[in-house]
Amino acid sequence: MGDFNTMLFPHDGFDGSSRRNTDMSDFYACVEDVEIFDLHYTGVHFTWNQKPNSSGGIMRKLDRAMGNSEFTSKFQDATVQFHPSGLSDHSPVILSFKCGTRKRRYGFKFDNFITEHPAFLQVVKDEWAKHIEGTFMFRIASHLKALKTPLRQLRNSYGNLGKRVSFLKTELDRIQMDVDKDPSNGELGQDLGHIRIAYQNACRDKESAAKQRAKIKWLNEGDLNTKFFHKVIKERHYSNSIQLVCTSSGV
Template sequence: MKILSWNVRGLGQPRTVGRLSQKIRDENPSIIFLIETKLSAGRMEKVRKRCGFNNGIDVEAIGRSGGLSMGWKSTCDVTLRSYSVRHIDVEIKDEDTGSTWRCTGFYGNPETSRRMESWNLLRSLDDSPDMPWLVIGDFNEILFAGEKHGGLLRNQRQMDLFRSALEDCALDDLGYSGSWFTWEKGRSEQSNMRIRLDRGIANNIWWSLFPNFTLQHLQHSFSDHCPLLLNTTPNGNGGNRVWHFRFEASWLLEDSCETTVADIWHDSGDDLLEKLSMVLKGLDTWFRKIRREKNLSVNDLNKKLADLNDLQPTDDILGDIVETKLALNLELDRKELYWEQRARSNWLKHGDRNTFYFHRSATQRRKKQSIEAVYY
């Protein structure tokens, strides 16, 4: 099972919703926990369903801050335990293990003077010591001074109170892979600040239930927080997909499509069926190459962004990070246009793109777009 946790810093813009939808489609989580949605419960419900999660709960933002949402796929057996403006707590009946365990999405109070309220909330949630328990989210605090670079030194007492709360609840940090920080601010060497504010923690029973779990800090191109992706069964196999040829209307947007068809047609024999067969095979090969190049472009940009984030921030490095994020956004825009063209729909207006509607519409058209046989 995959769980995606992300402080998205507001979902009021269609472009931001499009970025979220793309990340969800790429990672395919079963459960999402979103923080700082800055939306009413009603608007957030629409966004959540648009992303493919019809089941879930949305906590209202207070004014222009806060707001939580947790969604889960219909294939998941999830029961809501409790929620507040700082947490959403659910029970999950896991099909892989046959066990029931808790997943708590957590949002620590951003006000330092009220941080103790968050730790007391965490203690109050520790009411089932015999159940596997995972807590994931933005805690707005660090455990050790080394988890913050730049800015003022963290107050030692703040960190001690956070560690004390985890000890009282018998929760341990899960670690991570990827860039060491989860939050960044400042685009110059003098002002840059990086902190590990987001994390996953769990009790020993949960660790024993999922000994091979992974937790990744994913690359991203919006929000000052990075997404966390927890995978309880990283060795799971999603099955092999069978490739069926179908002509995509978006191919006509590629400059090389027309010349590729013309070259294959002229190089084939005189028989019409043979020509059609050669064009089909040739386009299949051509599209695989185009798709591979586009995927490599996005993967290369993500890798470049990860490498840049690992370097000591200087003005040049931070400038490269901004340029790489802009390039990544451009590639994601192209992918959104692909889905819009593939769905053959004019429903999308005013920039509200890459929604669940288009993916569903494109899927429903697959049977109509394929050629089952040619009779002569």
């Protein structure tokens, strides 16, 4: 928040020169680089007035309240108001918060790997068998809301995936060392088989969770419309474009 001493856009000026100059270009480049934007505001648009007269004088929007996507996601109730300047040449700005940080609401989501859990389908089947009065969409939403707790319990049964993978890898190494010393021990061979399968499953679950979170992060980053995001989209579009199609006859 504050007086930036230059306009950001040509329409931020009335009377006098409002064409883009070096200061405006530098300010615009800085805003793009740090990825901030004007917070939604009410009140006056032109926050600075030089030599006011009957025609309004030279007016500019030099004062701004800006933020980034992280700020707006944490403080969704933030409001900005620019008041008339009165006898001053600058307009006062007030940034208000109605209730502070708003509790974030999460939609229906779960880790993909728990679909492999033996109890997953039965948990979903039991919930969908319950009778709920209401419209079709209300029944769907109610079932999904009710499934959050049991699916979270299934997820918690896996514990910390990273620690689980690390522990099983240590156990696998230990048993493989024991088998190397006593290869004829059938009991050790059975333990080795069980630990190997458990370790493979844990690695698969960890990889699945990592891929899912990476996709979610990518979608969130894409919503910011950064230059990097658009560059990657263009590169993907180019690499995925079809240049030629060959028929079975060779045409």
